[in-house]
Amino acid sequence: MRKNRIVVTIGCMCASVLIAGTSSINAANKVEIDSAVAGISVAMNNFYAGTANPEVELKDYLKNPVEAASAPTVPQTAAAETGAPETEAQPEEVSPYANIAVSQVGTDEGYVNIRTDANTDAEIVGKIYNNCAATIEETVEREDGTWYKIQSGSVEGYIKADYFVTGDEAEQVAMKIGKSFCEVSEGGLRLRSEANTDSEVIDTLWQGDTYTVVDQEEDFVKLSLGQDDDGNYITGYVAKQYVNTYVKFDKAISLEEEKAKLEEEARLAEEARKAEEELKKAETEAQTERETEKKDTQKATEAEKKTEEETTKKETKAPAAEAPTEAVSNATRSAIVAYAKQFVGGPYVYGGNSLTGGTDCSGFTRGVYSHFGISLPRTSRSQAGAGRQISVGDLQPGDLIFYANGGSIYHVAMYIGGGQIIHAIDEQHGIGISGLNTGRVYCAVSVL
Structure with a gap:
């Protein structure tokens, strides 16, 4: 349920890791990745660069990495007999998950400390929560068991191997927790009803917009713009060459990052x-x-x-x-x-009503106004009729802004002044602050 790009995102103590890819011709030169996760970048770039359908092909690749990596090379003896030039044997490609581990934390605190050395007395430098991704840089054997030296986000340090799954197990977990998204690379991109350039244009997307990827075809990506009040997903297709796709995981958080987050809160x-x-x-x-x-x-x-x-x-x-x-x-x-x-950084949950535990767009506005004794209907469509309509030029902080597709309202945000809005955006961004794009507003309402 989003229409604008987020400005501020603070996760639930796990920040975001992007295993990124692009579908353009020069994909190898355009792979975008979180600057703090170079270890994962190295592991994933060989696969993602140039692939046309990264999420599907990655899954097939992991099932049979050797077969999917390349065609069999011609043995040197056979080449000599046929007169073909000798071909140097190519090394087998390594699975993108060969050095990647996914945390499976079962502690009461919900996290495990990352330390400067492979022992429980070493200094703590960060924390890793459940279902976070990390790159394994080194394996260390100690009397109390196996330790990994890991890199996750901005944090590098040691943690017991007991709290991670690797290899096939990591693949299975990653496929469940990793979410596929894409960012629009060029403005004015047409969102169409079908995967072809002749179908109906149902919306226009702008550079920097980010959407959930529902499916991918040869030349098109199917996107979700969120859910309407009836729970139906609003979806459409865009040409693959104008978006950059990536898979998002969570990562560890350093003590400095945690301190900054708590201070901001x-x-x-x-x-x-x-x-x-x-x-x-x-x-x-x-x-x-x-x-x-x-x-x-x-x-x-x-x-x-x-x-x-x-x-x-x-x-x-x-x-x-x-x-x-x-x-x-x-x-x-x-x-x-x-x-x-x-509540910026809080989770997005369709149908949710909790400002801290998870909410959708209309649940968010309703919950905020309820704190001040102002009652709003549950759905965005109903909220649009709850106050007096105003022009976008007359917006004041606290007024509501609505977005629609084909005349059907599917998203609500709150204006906070300075050309910005706050809203429960989608599963990727949660509750966040975005810029106001007045050209995309369906209507504005004041209930104050």
Whole structure:
């Protein structure tokens, strides 16, 4: 359920590893990979560079790597008999998972420490959570068992081999936990209803947009734009040469990265707390103003409006009462945005309603507004009818933005000011902040 690219992504203590590939002719020169995972890059580049259907072909390759790697070479003796030039025997290609391990952590904490040396007394440099990928750089035998020296994300260090699966087991786990995505490499890309250039154009995609890959064909990639309110996936096809495909795994997190993440969470929580304090202050001042106005009105009534001057004073005082109302409105908008930002990086779950445990786009907006006593319907389509429609040019922080396909609303986001929106994007990005592309907005609604 996304239409824009994320700006900030913070995972659940495991960051992202991209095993990347591209379908363009010069794919070997365009492989994109997370800069922190060079070990995995080395293992995967030989396979992905130039392959037309990476996810399917990788699975077949892993089943029979020698057969899939290359055709049999001609023996030297046979070449001599036929007069053909002698061919140097090519080494067997190594499976992309030969040096890759996937963590299978069963501890109560949900993670295992990565250390500077192969012993439990060594300094801790990072943590690895369940289903994270790592490159094995070295195997070390100790009295207490086997240790791996691994590289995962920005973290390099040692961890007991007991917490990893490798080889065929790693392949099976990776195929389940790895998700295939693609990034649009050129703007104005047509999304079509079928895998050909003659079919209906159902949307236009922009450079930098990222989507979930549902399937791949010879020249086209089938993408998912998310799910509508009925749970149906909105899908379409784009020409493969204009997108870069990759498989995403999680990786380890260093202590520095974890500290930075916790500090950012604390900062956002403090901003939300202060914003809500300002809201309460504005509401108190507004209530005091209303009570004062009410008393003044009662006094004027009791005096039966003795003079025209008193009546004039009463009439000119009414507009002043609007100021606290506007102050409350502005404080409410600020508080809503600050509260929503705390959940950036949270997981996307279709049909979910938990701001921390997993939610979809409409569950996210509904949950945020509910915190402030504002009730919204459950689906994005219903939420579009819950307030008053406004023009995109009149958007204020806290207003809702809706996206549609063929007139059917399928996604909702919240405007946070500065040309940005916050929303539960999709399974890859979770809850994140994106730039507002006004040309793609179906309608905007204010419920404040």
